[in-house]
Amino acid sequence: MQKFWRSFMLLGLILTLSGVLLAGCTEKAPTQPTTATIPEGELDPAVWGKVYPDHYASYLKQKEQTKGNSKYGGSLPESHLKESPAQVKLFAGYPFSEDYNEERGHIWALEDVTGTLRIGPKTISSCWNCKSPNVKPLVDKMGDSFWSTPFAQLKDQIKHPIACANCHDPKTMALAITSVPLLDALKTRGIDPAKFSRQEMRTMVCAQCHVEYYFKPDNKKVTFPWNYGLKMEDAEKLYEEISFKDWDHKESQAPMLKAQHPDYELFSTGVHAANGVACADCHMPYVKQGQAKISSHHLQSPLNHISQSCQTCHKQSEEYLKNQVIGTQDAVYNTKVRLETALSEAIDAIATAAKNPAAKADMMNQARSLHRKAQWRWDFISAENSMGWHSPKEALRILGEGIDLARQAQLKANLGVGATVGGTPGPDAGKTPGAGTAAEAAGPETTPKQ
Ligand code: HEC
Numbered sequence: 001m002q003k004f005w006r007s008f009m010l011l012g013l014i015l016t017l018s019g020v021l022l023a024g025c026t027e028k029a030p031t032q033p034t035t036a037t038i039p040e041g042e043l044d045p046a047v048w049g050k051v052y053p054d055h056y057a058s059y060l061k062q063k064e065q066t067k068g069n070s071k072y073g074g075s076l077p078e079s080h081l082k083e084s085p086a087q088v089k090l091f092a093g094y095p096f097s098e099d100y101n102e103e104r105g106h107i108w109a110l111e112d113v114t115g116t117l118r119i120g121p122k123t124i125s126s127c128w129n130c131k132s133p134n135v136k137p138l139v140d141k142m143g144d145s146f147w148s149t150p151f152a153q154l155k156d157q158i159k160h161p162i163a164c165a166n167c168h169d170p171k172t173m174a175l176a177i178t179s180v181p182l183l184d185a186l187k188t189r190g191i192d193p194a195k196f197s198r199q200e201m202r203t204m205v206c207a208q209c210h211v212e213y214y215f216k217p218d219n220k221k222v223t224f225p226w227n228y229g230l231k232m233e234d235a236e237k238l239y240e241e242i243s244f245k246d247w248d249h250k251e252s253q254a255p256m257l258k259a260q261h262p263d264y265e266l267f268s269t270g271v272h273a274a275n276g277v278a279c280a281d282c283h284m285p286y287v288k289q290g291q292a293k294i295s296s297h298h299l300q301s302p303l304n305h306i307s308q309s310c311q312t313c314h315k316q317s318e319e320y321l322k323n324q325v326i327g328t329q330d331a332v333y334n335t336k337v338r339l340e341t342a343l344s345e346a347i348d349a350i351a352t353a354a355k356n357p358a359a360k361a362d363m364m365n366q367a368r369s370l371h372r373k374a375q376w377r378w379d380f381i382s383a384e385n386s387m388g389w390h391s392p393k394e395a396l397r398i399l400g401e402g403i404d405l406a407r408q409a410q411l412k413a414n415l416g417v418g419a420t421v422g423g424t425p426g427p428d429a430g431k432t433p434g435a436g437t438a439a440e441a442a443g444p445e446t447t448p449k450q
């Protein structure tokens with residue numbers, strides 16, 4: 001009996017100790033005691049801020065515009081086109097070739113969507129999606145007629161940039177999915193959002209917007225191409241099946257796809273997702289705000305708070321972790337630039353060959369189809385916001401495939417007009433590809449292989 005009590009007490013001691021240890025390493029943020037409540041249907045973050053002043057103060061820091069410790073990201077609305085002129089050619093015939101900036105804080109979403117030159121008289125209200133908490137109640141009221149309503153027509157009713165009501169239930173403050181397109185996409189995939197764990201919700205609130213999407217051809221509704229899964233090929237398969245295109249390329253005439261910002265999809269293929277790490281773990285770490293410890297609502301590059309974002313799990317130095325991120329991004333960036341060069345040369349080859357009356361139609365179509373596939377791969381990584389860091393191996397795999405497909409497109413276009421591998425039809429046209437160069441490279445001294 002005594003023995004039983006001794007082991008019972010020992011067990012108690014172990015449980016208490018492990019409880020203390022666990023509490024120490026999971027760092028639960030203290031939920032703030034509050035008696036006030038948010039009025040139902042309230043969308044204005046300033047009103048929510050009266051009840052949660054520390055969270056509101058943290059949220060307002062999104063106004064800060066700085067490059068910070070970032071090399072490829074940061075919160076300055078820098079032009080992607082100035083930094084990479086090749087992109088103007090890749091987007092020829094599409095508004096992205098005129099205006100395309102780096103993203104910044106959520107609080108800027110309305111200034112940025114109304115300020116971009118990409119918005120014109122033909123723009124529809126689908127473009128309000130992901131920019132404001134006003135969207136959900138409007139869709140509830142208008143149904144699917146919301147999406148194709150002219151953008152300008154709803155301008156007065158879209159009052160707040162992305163705010164509390166996009167991610168929280170005002171009654172309980174629990175995380176909530178309010179995006180109609182995400183709810184639809186989950187239904188398509190047979191996933192019940194009510195079953196998400198709290199940790200999964202810390203990613204899924206971000207997947208409301210940081211995803212690839214297209215406008216459904218019949219009603220222009222924002223739709224996620226997730227029918228077959230989340231990978232780059234899964235979206236491509238759906239787009240092929242419904243013969244979807246965003247535009248015709250002005251120079252190659254290929255039917256093109258524009259990738260949006262598949263942050264969640266790329267992230268899902270990486271080592272952190274596989275280990276249950278959530279977007280909020282790195283982008284909304286616990287920080288001190290005033291007297292309280294809260295989840296940071298100053299969403300930004302984690303490179304600006306490596307100790308809170310990474311060192312909760314990794315014991316290496318800040319310097320090491322920063323260099324790890326930037327070194328990986330450098331590798332992805334350099335590969336991406338090679339793909340831009342390959343795409344640019346493929347576009348030139350197709351445009352040149354298309355002017356030649358001898359061009360074989362089937363080969364030209366194959367070349368265009370290869371251009372479409374190659375550029376989809378480029379854009380999937382280029383439009384994603386982390387310069388590949390969310391899943392480096394997958395990013396490099398996709399870019400590698402893209403380089404191969406772009407060179408195949410160039411080759412097809414050249415062969416379609418009977419040219420040699422390397423270029424436009426000239427005196428060498430019709431010669432076995434590469435034969436001349438191989439013989440020259442071998443040199444006169446080499447004994448021919450038997
Ligand atoms: C393990 C940590 C980690 C997780 C988890 C994570 N990210 Fe990131 N994220 C980063 C890093 C590091 C960068 C690169 C920042 C830079 O270049 O300055 C980044 C970049 C970004 C950027 C661009 C930031 C900028 O300054 O331009 C966005 C947007 C983003 N992530 C969204 C997400 C979303 C959405 C998820 C979940 C689907 C997610 N991240 C999950 C670490 C993480």
Ligand code: HEC
Binds near residue numbers: 030049173175
């Ligand atoms: C982009 C989504 C998003 C937006 C917008 C947002 N939050 Fe949060 N909020 C979160 C996430 C994620 C957490 C962490 C929740 C968890 O771990 O359960 C959180 C946590 C909280 C908490 C719980 C305590 C804590 O710090 O973890 C409060 C209170 C809160 N947010 C208030 C607000 C207020 C007020 C606003 C508007 C000014 C706001 N949030 C805007 C995503 C968001």
Ligand code: HEC
Binds near residue numbers: 131167203206280283
């Ligand atoms: C309602 C749509 C929406 C939701 C929900 C959302 N985002 Fe965003 N996010 C955006 C948009 C739009 C931008 C770009 C705003 C701009 O440039 O004007 C952005 C920008 C960002 C940036 C760049 C900030 C900077 O300073 O460069 C980060 C980081 C980010 N989001 C992370 C997240 C994370 C993490 C979550 C989930 C906790 C999340 N977002 C949820 C739409 C959303």
Ligand code: HEC
Binds near residue numbers: 271275281310324
């Ligand atoms: C919540 C915990 C957690 C956070 C926060 C976190 N990581 Fe990780 N990280 C992990 C886990 C778990 C692994 C997988 C380790 C393994 O498989 O051995 C990992 C793997 C890595 C790897 C190896 C990647 C690979 O391909 O094998 C690097 C590098 C890394 N993390 C950097 C970072 C950086 C930088 C940050 C902050 C921006 C960060 N991590 C934030 C848990 C975390």
